[in-house]
Amino acid sequence: MHHNLTTYIAIYKYYGGTTPTCVAPVISQEGSTITLSTTTPGASIYYTTDGSTPNEEATLYSSPFEIATETNVKAIAIRAHYNESSVTPLVCTPTCATPVITSNGTSFSITCATDGATIYYETSTDDMASVAIPTTSSNVFNSAVAIAVTTYVKAYAVKDGCSNSEVASQTCEYSAGGVFTPVSFSFSRSGSANTVTSGYALTVENGKSNADNYQDKSSSVGLDLLLKKSDESALFSTTPTSISITVKVGGGSAKDPLTNNVLAYLVDENGDNIAATATTVTTKVETTTGKEYTVSIPVTSSAYGLRIHHEKESSYNVRVYSISFSAE
Numbered sequence: 001m002h003h004n005l006t007t008y009i010a011i012y013k014y015y016g017g018t019t020p021t022c023v024a025p026v027i028s029q030e031g032s033t034i035t036l037s038t039t040t041p042g043a044s045i046y047y048t049t050d051g052s053t054p055n056e057e058a059t060l061y062s063s064p065f066e067i068a069t070e071t072n073v074k075a076i077a078i079r080a081h082y083n084e085s086s087v088t089p090l091v092c093t094p095t096c097a098t099p100v101i102t103s104n105g106t107s108f109s110i111t112c113a114t115d116g117a118t119i120y121y122e123t124s125t126d127d128m129a130s131v132a133i134p135t136t137s138s139n140v141f142n143s144a145v146a147i148a149v150t151t152y153v154k155a156y157a158v159k160d161g162c163s164n165s166e167v168a169s170q171t172c173e174y175s176a177g178g179v180f181t182p183v184s185f186s187f188s189r190s191g192s193a194n195t196v197t198s199g200y201a202l203t204v205e206n207g208k209s210n211a212d213n214y215q216d217k218s219s220s221v222g223l224d225l226l227l228k229k230s231d232e233s234a235l236f237s238t239t240p241t242s243i244s245i246t247v248k249v250g251g252g253s254a255k256d257p258l259t260n261n262v263l264a265y266l267v268d269e270n271g272d273n274i275a276a277t278a279t280t281v282t283t284k285v286e287t288t289t290g291k292e293y294t295v296s297i298p299v300t301s302s303a304y305g306l307r308i309h310h311e312k313e314s315s316y317n318v319r320v321y322s323i324s325f326s327a328e
Contacts, residue, residue, distance in 0.1 A: 019081070019082065019083055020081075020082050020083065021082060021083040021084075021085060022038065022040040022043045022076075022077035022078060022079055022082045022083065022084060022085035023038050023039045023040045023043075023077060023085060024038070024076075024077060024085040024086045024087070024088045025037060025038045025045050025047075025075040025076065025077050025085065025088045026038070026088065027073055027075055027088055027090040027092070029090075029092050031094075031095040031097075032066050032067050032068070032094035032095055032097075032162075033064050033065070033066055034064060034065055034066070034067060034071075034073060034092055035064045036061045036075050038077040038085065040077055040079060040082065040085070042079050043077040043078060043079040043082070043085075044060060044061075044077070044078050044079065045060075045061040045075055045076070045077050045078075046058040046059065046060055046061065046075070046076055046078060047059055047061055047073060047074060047075040047076075048073070048074050049067070049071050049072065049073055050072065051072035051074065052074070053074060053076075053087060054074050054075060054076045054087065055076065055078075056078060058076075061075070066094075067092055067094045068094055068115075069094065069161050069162075070091065070092070070093050070094070070161050071091070071092045071094075072089070072090075072091050072092075073089070073090050073091075073092050074087050074088065074089045074090075075087070075088045076088070093161070093162065093163050094114075094161070094162045094163070095162060095163040095164075095165060096112060096114040096117045096156075096157035096158065096159050096162045096163065096164060096165035097112050097113035097114045097117070097157065097165060098112075098156075098157070098165045098166045098167075098168050099111065099112045099119050099121075099155045099156065099157050099165060099168045100112070100113075100168065101121075101153050101155055101168055101169075101170035101172070102170075103147070103170070103172035103173065105173065105174060105175030106146060106147065106174070106175070107144040107145055107146045107147060108144065108145055108147060108151065108153055108170070108172040109141075109143075109144045109145075110141045110153075110155050110168075112157040112165070114157055114159055114162065114165070116159055117157040117158060117159040117162070117165070118140060118157065118158050118159065119140070119141040119155055119156070119157050119158075120134040120135065120136060120137075120138040120139065120140060120141070120155065120156060120157075120158065121134050121138060121139050121141050121153055121154060121155035122134045122138050122139065122153070122154050122155075123139075123145075123151050123152060123153050123154075124151070124152045125149050125150065125151055125152070126152070127152060128152045128154075128169055128171065130152070131152050131153065131154045131169070132154070133154065133167060134154055134155055134156050134167065136158060141155065147172055147174055148174065149174050150171065150172065150173050150174045151171075151172045151174070152169070152170075152171055152172070153169065153170050153171075153172055154167055154168065154169045155167070155168050155169075156168065182326070182327065182328050183235055183236060183240070183325075183326070183327045184197075184324075184325060184326040184327070185197035185199075185200045185227065185325050186322065186323060186324045186325065187200075187202055187225070187227060187320075187322060187323040188321065188322040188323075189319065189320065189321050189322065196227070199229060199230055199231075200227055200228065200229055200230060201227070201228055201229070201230045202225060202226070202227055203225070203226040203227075203228070204223075204224075204225055205224040205225065205226055205307075206221050206222065206223055206224040222309055222310050222311045223309065223310040223318055223320065224307060224308070224309050225307070225308045225320055225323065226267070226271070226305055226306070226307050226308075227305060227306045227307075227308075227323065227325070228267075228271075228304060228305035228306075229304075229305075232304065233304075234269075234302065234303065234304055235266075235303045235304060235305070235306075235327070236303060236327060240327035240328055241328055242327070242328055243266075243325070243326070243327045244294070244325075244326050244327075245264050245294070245306070245308075245323070245324065245325050245326075246294050246322075246323070246324040247262050247264070247308055247320065247322070247323050247324075248320070248321040248322040248323075249262060249310055249318060249319070249320050249321065250318070250319050250321055261310075261311050262308065262309070262310050262311075263308070263309040263310075263311070264306065264307070264308055264309075265306070265307040265308075265309070266303035266305070266306060266307075267303065267304055267305040267306070267307050268302060268303070268304060269302075269304045271304070271305065273307060274302070274303065306323070306325055308320065308323055
């Protein structure tokens with residue numbers, strides 16, 4: 001009590017014998033975000049959003065808040081030993097979120113984070129400057145819009161009780177096969193364990209028993225390994241631009257001079273080699289665990305798996321240590 005009285009007397013004297021008054025809060029709006037502030041140090045701000053007069057029983061302001069509909073905000077600043085400020089009122093209208101325009105190469109879509117907003121858009125195939133500013137008389141976006149050439153798009157969002165959004169613009173590049181999503185997977189051998197990228201499965205088609213990726217030098221055929229998605233779906237949804245494959249193969253020891261080729265095939269839905277993609281590895285690099293082969297392989301959109309074949313070695317047992325595949 002003594003401390004509060006001392007504080008009050010100090011404040012009273014500082015303001016020339018009068019009780020100071022808190023400065024009324026300022027209500028600021030940016031989009032749908034409301035911010036409250038006061039220049040009175042140490043003052044607390046209380047506010048309401050239903051148009052009622054705020055007091056210390058109202059909501060204590062701590063951080064900016066969002067509004068979704070037209071809102072009657074009132075705020076007051078309160079501090080001990082000060083007179084309460086006057087009440088600041090402001091009718092705040094939310095603003096629709098700016099639409100987001102995306103394209104997959106053959107169509108474009110538009111989304112808005114404001115629930116219930118209607119999106120209007122305009123397009124041109126000439127350039128962005130040629131696109132009209134959208135209005136409520138423009139096209140209404142309901143579902144993906146197909147494109148056959150590069151298309152320039154502008155869009156905005158409208159909702160009753162909200163201010164219109166800003167206009168978004170986007171260049172939607174046309175790509176006959178759509179936008180390709182990069183694909184990568186790998187296999188590696190450590191000790192007696194095979195590790196494969198999650199969602200993919202390895203099958204040893206020709207090789208040692210017990211699903212080992214091992215070719216006995218006395219076998220009459222080479223070594224075949226098949227990598228596919230676990231659900232056996234297609235590797236790609238559209239045609240990639242390039243495919244690269246790295247295969248590491250070793251003999252009975254790191255020094256074994258393997259000479260035969262590694263072949264790489266993409267396979268179709270039935271697991272048959274796609275003849276056009278059969279490729280002999282052209283680059284061989286000696287490594288501490290054998291020989292590393294790098295493959296550049298022709299692209300296709302219909303691949304369901306990757307088959308790696310090592311031609312039979314007459315003098316050495318052969319093991320595939322790793323396979324790395326990527327498509328872009």
